[in-house]
Amino acid sequence: MTSNEFVPRRVTVVGCGYLGAVHAAAMAEIGHDVVGFDVDEAKVALLNTGHTPFYEPGLDDLLERTLATGRLRFTTSYQEAADNGDVIFLCVGTPQRKDSNAADLVYVRSAVENLAPLLTEPALVLGKSTVPVGTAEWVRDTLRELAPAGDAVRLAWNPEFLREGFAVKDTLSPDRLVVGVDDPADAAELATVYGPILEQGMPWVVVDLATAQLVKNAANAFLATKISFINAMAELCEATGADVVALADAIGHDARIGRRFLQAGVGFGGGCLPKDLRGFMARAEELGVDQALAFLSEVDSINLRRRKRAVDVATELLDGDVTGKRIAVLGAAFKPDSDDIRDSPALDVAGTLHEMGADVRVHDPKALDNARRTRPGPQYCDDVREALAGADVVLHLTEWREYRELDPAEIGALVAGKKLLEGRNALDVDRWVAAGWDVKALGRPRVGG
Numbered sequence: 001m002t003s004n005e006f007v008p009r010r011v012t013v014v015g016c017g018y019l020g021a022v023h024a025a026a027m028a029e030i031g032h033d034v035v036g037f038d039v040d041e042a043k044v045a046l047l048n049t050g051h052t053p054f055y056e057p058g059l060d061d062l063l064e065r066t067l068a069t070g071r072l073r074f075t076t077s078y079q080e081a082a083d084n085g086d087v088i089f090l091c092v093g094t095p096q097r098k099d100s101n102a103a104d105l106v107y108v109r110s111a112v113e114n115l116a117p118l119l120t121e122p123a124l125v126l127g128k129s130t131v132p133v134g135t136a137e138w139v140r141d142t143l144r145e146l147a148p149a150g151d152a153v154r155l156a157w158n159p160e161f162l163r164e165g166f167a168v169k170d171t172l173s174p175d176r177l178v179v180g181v182d183d184p185a186d187a188a189e190l191a192t193v194y195g196p197i198l199e200q201g202m203p204w205v206v207v208d209l210a211t212a213q214l215v216k217n218a219a220n221a222f223l224a225t226k227i228s229f230i231n232a233m234a235e236l237c238e239a240t241g242a243d244v245v246a247l248a249d250a251i252g253h254d255a256r257i258g259r260r261f262l263q264a265g266v267g268f269g270g271g272c273l274p275k276d277l278r279g280f281m282a283r284a285e286e287l288g289v290d291q292a293l294a295f296l297s298e299v300d301s302i303n304l305r306r307r308k309r310a311v312d313v314a315t316e317l318l319d320g321d322v323t324g325k326r327i328a329v330l331g332a333a334f335k336p337d338s339d340d341i342r343d344s345p346a347l348d349v350a351g352t353l354h355e356m357g358a359d360v361r362v363h364d365p366k367a368l369d370n371a372r373r374t375r376p377g378p379q380y381c382d383d384v385r386e387a388l389a390g391a392d393v394v395l396h397l398t399e400w401r402e403y404r405e406l407d408p409a410e411i412g413a414l415v416a417g418k419k420l421l422e423g424r425n426a427l428d429v430d431r432w433v434a435a436g437w438d439v440k441a442l443g444r445p446r447v448g449g
């Protein structure tokens with residue numbers, strides 16, 4: 001732990017997407033004077049009027065509250081971003097490159113190269129984006145070279161571990177804060193920035209720059225590995241008639257293993273785990289240690305096989321031919337409580353079945369606009385009952401609470417065939433079976449019917 005004495009600062013958050021918008025509002029909430037900066041004019045206009053450009057539980061309220069204090073505003077001006085930046089958080093995107101597995105650092109480079117020449121005063125710049133190890137060192141050197149304030153612009157790396165759907169809570173009460181520094185004085189300064197958060201007593205982990213970047217890569221690689229491990233077990237279960245949910249429960253009782261992140265199903269997606277896994281492998285290859293992470297390529301393959309398995313099971317439930325069949329897909333977002341459809345398994349499966357000639361009707365409580373824009377083809381239904389009406393098979397692919405609350409007996413009267421693919425192992429299968437449904441859950445024996 002460290003001194004938690006809080007010092008309100010002028011803070012700039014560069015990049016106001018899923019991470020940055022929440023971080024900006026959270027920094028204002030704890031008392032800083034915050035400018036959120038983004039190159040996307042539409043996003044900035046929305047945020048300035050208190051509207052969130054994406055769905056994240058609790059963010060509307062937080063944004064409204066912090067805008068009302070006058071401590072938060074959003075801008076598209078690099079100059080305003082630099083002028084308010086005693087402390088500058090870098091939160092721009094680092095997606096997968098289109099031509100390789102590596103992370104695309106174009107946004108990091110552009111943000112740093114445009115901002116640096118405007119930094120005439122001392123500043124503490126904090127990288128929060130997930131980057132290949134070595135990026136922080138480039139950011140540090142570029143800032144020193146291009147900033148008029150020179151060495152007075154310092155760089156620390158402060159990776160972010162928030163989960164979408166829990167972003168507000170995870171930002172205001174993280175389970176740990178990690179900071180990579182060249183100089184311990186920078187960590188001490190950052191501790192005063194995070195004062196009210198650190199007061200809650202979570203671990204404050206100070207490491208070097210390289211370790212901080214690797215901590216983030218390692219955390220996501222581990223989480224992805226844990227999910228693919230249980231999904232590999234699901235393959236074994238399906239080959240033997242065993243039950244992956246019972247297996248996960250049984251091994252999860254061992255505290256060394258733990259039950260969390262052992263939810264077998266259609267696999268992981270989103271804007272983080274898949275691309276971070278691949279970016280990590282690409283960086284290892286550049287560093288000449290690709291063998292160290294060779295197993296992650298299996299983690300990725302196992303994960304992608306889950307989507308194919310879901311398509312195959314849907315086909316089996318439709319007696320081998322999906323052409324012209326009505327398929328209701330419950331869920332488009334990559335996880336519940338989010339409208340994020342980046343690399344969403346649900347949308348991938350829905351899109352594939354549509355391309356195979358099925359009549360696919362997708363429902364999601366929040367992600368339909370994003371889905372319509374990104375994956376045209378399937379029919380998107382605002383009302384879950386519209387998606388279900390006349391369906392020959394129902395695919396549960398994103399475990400929104402409202403799907404758990406559906407009454408299988410009532411739904412049974414709407415559909416043409418009472419067949420369910422449970423792709424998330426989150427529904428009470430016994431209830432569905434009791435209502436006469438034929439249920440195939442991924443990694444579990446087919447029951448009912």
Ligand SMILES: NC(=O)c1ccc[n+]([C@@H]2O[C@H](COP(=O)([O-])OP(=O)(O)OC[C@H]3O[C@@H](n4cnc5c(N)ncnc54)[C@H](O)[C@@H]3O)[C@@H](O)[C@H]2O)c1
Pocket residue numbers: 014015016017018019020037038039040043091092093094107108110111112128129130131160161162163164271272
């Ligand atoms: N989404 C998460 O849950 C999460 C959690 C932890 C870490 N991360 C990491 O945080 C980073 C951001 O992820 P995200 O999900 O918020 O992405 P995002 O695409 O939602 O947001 C990125 C934002 O950066 C903006 N941007 C791009 N170039 C810019 C520039 N030069 N100046 C200012 N803004 C610019 C974009 O317009 C966009 O609004 C990534 O590295 C990601 O891996 C994300």
Ligand SMILES: O=c1ccn([C@@H]2O[C@H](COP(=O)(O)OP(=O)(O)O[C@H]3O[C@H](CO)[C@@H](O)[C@H](O)[C@H]3O)[C@@H](O)[C@H]2O)c(=O)[nH]1
Pocket residue numbers: 130160161162163164165220223227260261262263264265266267268269270271272273276334335
């Ligand atoms: O047991 C599980 C747990 C998760 N998932 C799936 O894995 C994906 C990712 O889930 P989760 O990790 O909860 O969501 P993210 O919001 O993508 O968060 C991850 O990625 C962020 C960005 O790097 C990190 O900050 C978080 O710590 C890390 O959990 C989703 O598709 C989930 O459905 C499973 O299939 N089984």
